[in-house]
Amino acid sequence: MDCRAANNLISAYLDGALSIDEQTALDEHLLSCPHCTREMELSKKISCALRDIGQEEIAAPPELAGLVMAGLREERRNKPVWLPVAWQKTVAAAAAAALIIVGGSTAALNLLPKAAIVENVPGSSEPVATMAEGPDNSTTELPASSGTEMGNTETAPEPASNEQESGPVTGETGIAPPAASTPAPDNKPEAPANSGNQQLAANLPAREADPYISRELLHYGAKVVSSTFLKVTAADLTGTKAAAVDLAAGAGAATQVFPEQNGDKNVVLLRITVDSRQASGLASELAGLGTLVDRRDESSDITANYNETLVHYRDLKAQLSASSNQGERLQLESQAASYRQQLETWDAESGKQVITLWLES
């Protein structure tokens, strides 16, 4: 055995993966080769050093758990959290977001609070809804679409999916119907949001055969969403926002507007759904409205999210038909409605690209 061959065996040796013959040959070589012996010793020491590094206690930052749970709980309370994780950290948890339902059926539009304005913007093929500027906004909270997409590339299958025996999520562990979860704090009877809920309760049973009950779960790769995140600063927030809405309308896009608070800055989030062909042109125009601080282009396979939402929705509907408790029914209705909205939004967005514009003063 020569030095080169011996060197090639070092890695396997460190992992205890040498055959008896290889081990014997290596031992013999080392006996008569001080150089390779030194190489081996160094390799062993480096390996030990790495293992020692692994033994060191590394503590997670104290805010990590809080951030994770805040994100999940916000989703549960149906706020839109489809921002890149790094941006989410800076959005105040107390922000009140009002969902504007765009496009889709007119039945959905009936769910808007009175404070929202739905208008047909000339030149746009879809109605654009914006929040009326005014004090009403801060207290109005609708069950928003539970935007679960973090906007991260998920083109590789989840490692956990290797553990699945069958494709659809339900085939495996059978997701149990959600236990009566802690009611969201704003679901009190006197809260304004509840009037929206009661409206939902009235609307839902009146709907025809629910396509989401009978629809089959999607195959992997069926739903891919391309998104662009733009962070732009501009001095005149109102004017810039209006300009952005105009640009979007000009491209035939649908726009959702969310006022937010980020510390002492005002932030406006616009979620623009546009035909894929117009997307890059529109994105460039929007970026030019102010100073572009950050841009991320991503595409995500949301099939798993879609299926999961579908399953949750069906569970809720099943629970609904089994429940006779008024309070519980109202809560289930509201949750089901938010899941359904998310499904409808995803369906409406097929073949389209979502541009999220974060405008900051």
Next chain:
Amino acid sequence: MKEESWILVNRAKKNDLDAFEELVRLHQNKVYALCRQLCGNSDDAQDIAQEAFIRAYKAIGRFRNEADFGTWLHRITVNVWLNVCRRKNGQGVIISLDETYQDTEGSGGARREVADQSADPQEALETNELRGLVRTALSDLSEEHRAVLVLREIEGYSYEEVARMLGCSLGTVKSRLSRAREAMKRKVNELARDSKEA
């Protein structure tokens, strides 16, 4: 799996957020530590850890109770990290046939003679000193090399598990590990030499 984790996981599967929060607290150090080792800096590590937990919650319905929850979390963590790398690098993590010559290591690329004896970091090197060199060298390695070394040597996962986490074959893991160790050794030698000259 530990009994307490098993109970918490079952509750989390039924959308019990409090149970999931408890799981986060139980496993956050382990998840964060892996992120820290892979990323090399605390900001990225925190973002990836956060994303990993959120994905874990959404995927928990697919988790089989016989498996180890911590390992499952690590699989998700590596997946998130790989996605971040792919985004950063455009098409994908660059895979070269012979990384020995890769300039990405930052060392200039030319393969050093096996017989180079001018700096022997073993001589009179305290364990701490070597550990410091190894730490620095690790952060200087390419992402691919760092990943296999972190998963195999630092986290102690088997070849099979490493292959599964990285989405590559067993053979690739073995050869990548071998090259990673060589690259690490070269780096350490270089750093030792530089510190002597300093």
